[in-house]
Amino acid sequence: MSAFNFNSGSLFCEQVSLSDISDQFDTPAYIYSKQTLETNANAYVKSFTKPDSLACFAVKSLSNISILKLLNDMGCGFDIVSGGELYRVLSIGADPKKIIFSGVGKSKKEIEEGILEGILSFNVESASELYRIEKIAENLNKVAPVSIRFNPDIDSGGHDYITTGRKGDKFGISSIDQIIELSKYIKSSNYLNIVGLASHIGSQILELDSYRKSAKKTIELADSLIELGISLEFLDLGGGLGVPYNDESPPSAENLVSCLEKELQGRKERLVLEPGRSISANAGVLITKVEYIKDDFIVVDAAMNDLIRPALYKAEHDICNIKENTGVPKLWNVVGPICESSDFLAKNISIDADEDDILAIKTTGAYGFVMSSNYNTRPRACEVLVDGDKSILIRKRESLDDLLEMEIIGDD
Numbered sequence: 001m002s003a004f005n006f007n008s009g010s011l012f013c014e015q016v017s018l019s020d021i022s023d024q025f026d027t028p029a030y031i032y033s034k035q036t037l038e039t040n041a042n043a044y045v046k047s048f049t050k051p052d053s054l055a056c057f058a059v060k061s062l063s064n065i066s067i068l069k070l071l072n073d074m075g076c077g078f079d080i081v082s083g084g085e086l087y088r089v090l091s092i093g094a095d096p097k098k099i100i101f102s103g104v105g106k107s108k109k110e111i112e113e114g115i116l117e118g119i120l121s122f123n124v125e126s127a128s129e130l131y132r133i134e135k136i137a138e139n140l141n142k143v144a145p146v147s148i149r150f151n152p153d154i155d156s157g158g159h160d161y162i163t164t165g166r167k168g169d170k171f172g173i174s175s176i177d178q179i180i181e182l183s184k185y186i187k188s189s190n191y192l193n194i195v196g197l198a199s200h201i202g203s204q205i206l207e208l209d210s211y212r213k214s215a216k217k218t219i220e221l222a223d224s225l226i227e228l229g230i231s232l233e234f235l236d237l238g239g240g241l242g243v244p245y246n247d248e249s250p251p252s253a254e255n256l257v258s259c260l261e262k263e264l265q266g267r268k269e270r271l272v273l274e275p276g277r278s279i280s281a282n283a284g285v286l287i288t289k290v291e292y293i294k295d296d297f298i299v300v301d302a303a304m305n306d307l308i309r310p311a312l313y314k315a316e317h318d319i320c321n322i323k324e325n326t327g328v329p330k331l332w333n334v335v336g337p338i339c340e341s342s343d344f345l346a347k348n349i350s351i352d353a354d355e356d357d358i359l360a361i362k363t364t365g366a367y368g369f370v371m372s373s374n375y376n377t378r379p380r381a382c383e384v385l386v387d388g389d390k391s392i393l394i395r396k397r398e399s400l401d402d403l404l405e406m407e408i409i410g411d412d
Contacts, residue, residue, distance in 0.1 A: 003033035003386075004285060004362070011322040011360055015389040018287055018322045022358045025382050025393065027289040028302035030369045032394075034387040036283035037067060037365075041074050043253035044279075050261050050271050056100050058239055058276025059085040061366040062284070064383055066394040068092050071279070077120070079239070079274040083110040090117065100236065100274065102149070102200070104129075111136050111144075121147045123198045123236065125172055130182055130192070137191035146186060147196030147236060148179050152217040154201045154210055172199070176221060183230050194230060196272070197222050200238030203277060206250045208259045211237070215263040222269065232269050239274035243281040245363050246316055253278055277366040284365025286381070287322070288345075290357045296333055298353055303336025304343040305375040307361060307368055311342040318362045319346050327352040334359070338376050369395075374403055 003014050010017045013033050021031055044055040056077035059068065063085065068078070069092040077098030078089045089099060099119040101110070104126070111133055114122060124130045124146045137144040151172030173179050186194040199218045201210055215237055222232055237260055242250040251259075253275065264271055288302035309315035319334055332353070334346040345361060353359060372380045379398035384391050 003036045006324045009324045013386040016386050016391045028381040030383045032284045032385050040279040047254045047257040053271040056274050061276030062280035115144050121145045123149045125149050134191050143193050145195045147198045149198045152214045196234040198236035203240040204242040205240045206242045208251050234270045234272045236272040241278040281363050281366035286361040286364045298332045298334045303338040305373045305378050308371050322358045
């Protein structure tokens, strides 16, 4: 059941009207439902039956520290892709042994920080990265935990920019022979310890068959390593479960966990998953005020710098007026103030709106604020967490002074 519902003609998040939030915090603003975040996270955490399984929330999808602390307190681990994300999760008290470090371009400094903090594992994406990790671990006189990321060459569908498991994608290692040789190398190293095998095939995945195929290939590779005397603590089978932005019907998190646990039945490795979008997406909306009505355009105060998914991926987000039954809807293009024709939030969407109305752009909790920018020198939006009848500011709106704070006028 959604936490965003109409009540007495006004759209509410839990027990707080979005009208009250817009009055208090202005627009544009990202609003998140604590109840929905908890429900979505528990769909993973409480579905595991395999001992010591771990849901590592993909921090890249939504990285506000208040929300990370909420998920940490619920028992989630974290999937990170930068030193900045490592800093974030450590700042809220995350257990390093519940942190997976993914990504194809880990810097020397990031690797050093991960080793010194004692993270669960680096998901290694290339031979070059493995050798770099070993050298840094040797310099630190430490043993670095690693899991090789296997690219199973599976097309999970969806937008080309968010598929990650095809042979031509930049992620992971697709050669089984190379993975076996690297695993042997790790076993012989004094500064590396292979703790797992990882795979991740994409994002916004809408069926279980791709997961099943990827799991079978990953398990087959794990068995080849076991035959060589290389044992694994866990199998990281990735994330990427889709959400219904419009009329999509993705499987539930519970069904995904059940599907993968069935593939792992009888095995001793624990299951690790990396959910992001499926926890955060439908927990958030972006509210924005209508500035002008022009021809077939609704011009709002949010823009592509606030929500870039429509411009970048041609993503479609449902949009509604926070006042129910305002009049006869018609088809509109919802656009922002930025000086590009790519600055649109929706095209040909049926809605009724007048100037000064507040619109809610739905399912924007994932890859919304985290991808925002200051393009056109626009301050980024504030973030608000709703908990029952309370609305809590969890990120201040940027000021114009904030935008200039890091800039320096050099001497002539």
